[in-house]
Amino acid sequence: MAMSSHQENKPASPKPYGGKATRSAQLHKLLTRKSGVTLAQLQKIFGWQPHTARAAISAQRKAGCQIERSDSDRGSVYRVVRADTAA
Template structure:
C-alpha cells in the first residue's frame, strides 16, 4: 500500500467526502392510515383493514390513537345499511398557534 492509499483508508480527504447512503423507510402503518382518511369520502373500517392488513378492532384502536395524537376525525354515517366512514377534518399540527381547546 502506498502512503496515499493509507490516507484515504484512515479518514483522509477522500474518505470524508463520501456521503452515507440514504436509507428510505417504508411508510408506517399510522402514516398509511392518515393518508387514507383526508379524502372527502373518508374510509370505512373494512377498507382500512384490507389496505393495512388489520382486523377491525385494530383499525378502531388506530383511529383512537389518531384522536389522542390531536387529529380531529369525523364519523360519517351515509345511511341505513351502509358502512360508517371516518375522515380527518383537521389535525393539531394544522391548527393556528393560539387556538388550543383548553380554554386558557
C-alpha cells in the first residue's frame, strides 16, 4: 500500500523513562537503609571493585549527602546521616 501524501514518516517519539533506577539512585537507597551498606555488599550488588565503591560513595558526598562510616564486625558500614536535596 502506498502512503498518501499527507502521511509523513515521523520518528518514533521518545519513550518516557520507566526503566531501572540509576546506579546512583540504587546506591543512595542502600545508603539510606537503617543498617547502611558495607563495601562487600556494594561489590556483590554492583560488581564493583572496592575503590569504585568508595568513589561512588564520595560522589554521593559531593552531591550533598552527609555520609558516616562506622566499623563493625562486617567491615566498614556506610550510611546517610543527612541528605541535602536543595541544589
